[in-house]
Amino acid sequence: MAQTSEKHHHASQLGASAIAPPAGLDALPPPAPALHHLRDDHTFDSQLGSAAIAPPNGEASLPPQLPAQYHLTTEPTSSTQQQPIKRFQTPPSTAPDPIPKPSSQPIPDNHTTTSQLGPSAIAAPPQTASLPSPLPAQSHAASDPQSHETQLGPNAIAPPAIPRPEPSEAHDETETEDLTFPTLPPFPSTTPTAPLTRLSLRKLLARDADEEQRLWTASRDLGFFYLDLRDAGSSSSEIDGPALEASIDALFALGEEVFALPVEEKQKYDFKDQGSYFGYKGLGAGVVDAKGTRDGNEFYNVSKDDVLGVSDKLPAPGVLRAEEARGLLAGFVRRGHAVVSLLLRVLEERLGVDLRGLHRLEKESGDQVRWVRAPAREEGEDEGEEKRALGEHTDFGSLTLLANRLGGLQILPPDSKTWTYVRPLRHHLIVNLGDALVKFSGGQLRSNLHRVVRAPGEQSRLPRMSLVYFSRPEDDVVLRDLTKGEHGASAEGGVTAKEWILRRALGRRVGGDYGVSEGTEGGRV
Numbered sequence: 001m002a003q004t005s006e007k008h009h010h011a012s013q014l015g016a017s018a019i020a021p022p023a024g025l026d027a028l029p030p031p032a033p034a035l036h037h038l039r040d041d042h043t044f045d046s047q048l049g050s051a052a053i054a055p056p057n058g059e060a061s062l063p064p065q066l067p068a069q070y071h072l073t074t075e076p077t078s079s080t081q082q083q084p085i086k087r088f089q090t091p092p093s094t095a096p097d098p099i100p101k102p103s104s105q106p107i108p109d110n111h112t113t114t115s116q117l118g119p120s121a122i123a124a125p126p127q128t129a130s131l132p133s134p135l136p137a138q139s140h141a142a143s144d145p146q147s148h149e150t151q152l153g154p155n156a157i158a159p160p161a162i163p164r165p166e167p168s169e170a171h172d173e174t175e176t177e178d179l180t181f182p183t184l185p186p187f188p189s190t191t192p193t194a195p196l197t198r199l200s201l202r203k204l205l206a207r208d209a210d211e212e213q214r215l216w217t218a219s220r221d222l223g224f225f226y227l228d229l230r231d232a233g234s235s236s237s238e239i240d241g242p243a244l245e246a247s248i249d250a251l252f253a254l255g256e257e258v259f260a261l262p263v264e265e266k267q268k269y270d271f272k273d274q275g276s277y278f279g280y281k282g283l284g285a286g287v288v289d290a291k292g293t294r295d296g297n298e299f300y301n302v303s304k305d306d307v308l309g310v311s312d313k314l315p316a317p318g319v320l321r322a323e324e325a326r327g328l329l330a331g332f333v334r335r336g337h338a339v340v341s342l343l344l345r346v347l348e349e350r351l352g353v354d355l356r357g358l359h360r361l362e363k364e365s366g367d368q369v370r371w372v373r374a375p376a377r378e379e380g381e382d383e384g385e386e387k388r389a390l391g392e393h394t395d396f397g398s399l400t401l402l403a404n405r406l407g408g409l410q411i412l413p414p415d416s417k418t419w420t421y422v423r424p425l426r427h428h429l430i431v432n433l434g435d436a437l438v439k440f441s442g443g444q445l446r447s448n449l450h451r452v453v454r455a456p457g458e459q460s461r462l463p464r465m466s467l468v469y470f471s472r473p474e475d476d477v478v479l480r481d482l483t484k485g486e487h488g489a490s491a492e493g494g495v496t497a498k499e500w501i502l503r504r505a506l507g508r509r510v511g512g513d514y515g516v517s518e519g520t521e522g523g524r525v
């Protein structure tokens with residue numbers, strides 16, 4: 001596949017308070033702010049390996065790198081908790097919080113509350129529930145900007161009002177309904193697929209004990225599961241499954257616009273040479289193996305902190321700088337992060353460690369939204385050829401929320417030598433754990449190898465796009481075994497999440513050192 005190199009700048013990315021700059025600014029994108037220069041990549045998050053980095057000699061134990069303001073305390077357990085949770089607490093910040101917290105709102109029964117989601121959870125504003133669906137491609141418009149502004153403060157981007165689908169019956173595992181995507185060629189019925197557990201966001205919100213146990217088991221044994229978004233949450237809480245699904249639909253349409261830009265325009269936003277982790281990666285600008293075989297996809301990475309105003313805005317193409325686009329991204333980020341917080345709560349209760357306190361929405365982190373796009377199979381290309389769009393990797397961060405429509409994602413199940421497709425299911429996210437959770441849990445949780453190949457069967461005739469929300473620990477968090485308290489050793493000798501992402505990311509760009517790009521695969525912690 002020919003490499004497309006282009007170069008642009010990103011501007012838009014999302015910024016925070018930001019709303020679309022005047023039209024003329026498109027032509028002169030400012031350089032990426034230094035803040036985002038982690039050095040690398042683009043990449044794959046995970047991709048980059050982990051353990052790979054040479055541990056410095058021995059001084060792995062204490063967390064001197066943990067910012068001084070973190071104090072370790074122990075909280076009483078709730079009835080469902082397995083172990084006491086050691087929480088990292090931060091003193092009140094003197095810096096202004098870029099994300100104003102709304103006052104608490106009444107929450108209906110069975111729905112999560114801000115306090116259940118942890119201190120970092122921020123309530124999303126109410127959505128308009130009555131508009132017709134489906135969403136037209138570019139019509140993710142807010143209905144009442146004023147009310148959003150009041151709740152979120154002047155600097156925050158208001159998530160757009162998302163039309164909600166008609167309410168439907170609650171769903172369970174025995175249902176036989178169609179979970180395929182009606183406008184796409186079907187995933188072939190004969191292609192073997194991985195048996196991911198299907199979890200219900202609605203049940204997890206209701207603190208269903210069986211569902212929480214299934215989440216724990218799936219996180220430990222495979223590190224991949226489905227999450228059914230239907231009937232989960234409400235428009236008055238930060239968890240709103242249908243609104244999250246609607247924002248995913250709208251972001252697929254926005255992603256098409258981004259990738260449809262001329263290559264020269266997109267390439268302006270490849271910040272690799274400036275050491276930035278965010279922005280564009282062209283087709284073939286990464287490698288999928290140690291031989292240096294070029295990858296077969298393009299990415300566009302948008303920083304959570306940019307979208308929410310936690311950090312400076314990066315340059316971005318006009319289509320991403322538009323107020324509507326930024327609002328849409330902000331809504332997706334808030335809703336995605338809220339789902340992550342809910343899942344982390346279950347894991348932290350089992351582990352007896354504080355995870356949500358290391359993943360606060362308003363703190364700087366490598367969290368990002370990514371669009372991934374691989375071109376359609378070309379005429380005459382062998383249909384069966386397993387062309388790798390994205391090489392095998394484990395994700396670097398904590399939890400990854402993945403919206404797939406076409407097949408192509410494959411996992412290497414534990415103790416198997418056979419790469420196996422994951423079937424995309426409508427109304428569901430695919431969720432996987434990343435290396436940070438392996439490290440925090442002292443190896444109890446699993447970050448499974450996966451890769452992206454050509455979509456199977458007829459599906460390969462279409463370009464494949466997927467949308468991802470990567471959650472990662474806050475930049476300053478030291479990657480170490482938290483279950484051992486303050487003395488948990490770190491294989492990386494106390495490297496922070498931000499440092500590690502940088503090291504890993506370098507490995508899988510063209511010209512990088514593939515040998516240092518491995519993650520927690522192979523049993524490394």
Ligand SMILES: O=C(O)CCC(=O)C(=O)O
Pocket residue numbers: 044045046370372390395402404408409450451452466467468
């Ligand atoms: O596109 C996909 O389905 C998976 C993408 C992925 O694994 C990644 O970007 O880390």
Ligand SMILES: [Fe+2]
Pocket residue numbers: 046393394395450
């Ligand atoms: Fe991945």
